[in-house]
Amino acid sequence: QLHLQESGPGLVKPSETLSLTCTVSGGSLNTHYWTWIRQPPGKGLEYIGYIYYSGIINFNPSLKSRVSISVDTFRNQFSLNVSSVTAADTAVYYCARRGGNSYSAYYLDVWGKGTTVTVSS
Amino acid sequence: EVVMTQSPVTLSLSPGERATLSCRASQTVSSSYLSWYQQKPGQAPRLLIYGASTRATGIPARFSGSGSGADYTLTISSLQAEDFAVYYCLMDYNLVFGGGTKVEIK
Numbered sequence: 001q002l003h004l005q006e007s008g009p010g011l012v013k014p015s016e017t018l019s020l021t022c023t024v025s026g027g028s029l030n031t032h033y034w035t036w037i038r039q040p041p042g043k044g045l046e047y048i049g050y051i052y053y054s055g056i057i058n059f060n061p062s063l064k065s066r067v068s069i070s071v072d073t074f075r076n077q078f079s080l081n082v083s084s085v086t087a088a089d090t091a092v093y094y095c096a097r098r099g100g101n102s103y104s105a106y107y108l109d110v111w112g113k114g115t116t117v118t119v120s121s
Numbered sequence: 122e123v124v125m126t127q128s129p130v131t132l133s134l135s136p137g138e139r140a141t142l143s144c145r146a147s148q149t150v151s152s153s154y155l156s157w158y159q160q161k162p163g164q165a166p167r168l169l170i171y172g173a174s175t176r177a178t179g180i181p182a183r184f185s186g187s188g189s190g191a192d193y194t195l196t197i198s199s200l201q202a203e204d205f206a207v208y209y210c211l212m213d214y215n216l217v218f219g220g221g222t223k224v225e226i227k
Binding site: 037044045046047049050058059060061094096098099100104105106107108111112113114 | 122153154156158160164165166167168171172175177209211213214216217218219220221
């Protein structure tokens with residue numbers, strides 16, 4: 001059974017870079033797209049972006065200038081970096097698999113439990 | 122930029138009642154990329170419906186999705202105690218979630 005687990009610092013200082021890793025177990029990264037989603041406290045979900053193992057990437061335009069996503073197929077991990085963080089980047093960060101295909105549908109079918117990141121000095 | 126608007130923001134219903142949740146796009150979108158998620162407090166979202174109308178694996182038949190163009194609906198035919206939660210629609214093509222509808226116990 002596919003399992004996703006987020007990891008990274010729970011506290012980041014303003015203006016620094018937030019770095020998170022999602023470790024995938026029970027399956028390979030060499031299929032599907034892999035995504036990052038976040039949820040500020042008490043608010044809704046925000047799609048950050050996704051990556052395919054080949055390097056195809058797509059980002060939410062509102063975050064594109066500060067975000068990077070990379071994939072390490074040998075470690076079965078993918079990572080998120082958000083630069084120049086502010087308090088507005090405080091959120092629960094989820095990684096998820098983007099299931100489906102271009103012939104039928106795309107959706108987020110397997111999620112990690114999420115990790116809380118607080119931006120504060 | 123596509124905006125996904127969910128209504129109502131809060132839906133107050135009793136167990137056994139029917140819930141109808143709306144998700145409206147600011148322009149015509151592809152139903153292939155429209156999915157619905159349920160989120161309970163402290164938990165990750167769970168996929169309910171994809172391709173606008175296909176139930177995900179293990180999702181009870183009381184959950185159904187419909188719609189096309191810019192208007193989509195999630196229906197819960199008879200609310201069970203475990204269905205009281207927040208529901209989000211997602212237009213994956215544009216990486217946009219709706220703002221959510223909270224279904225609460227009346």
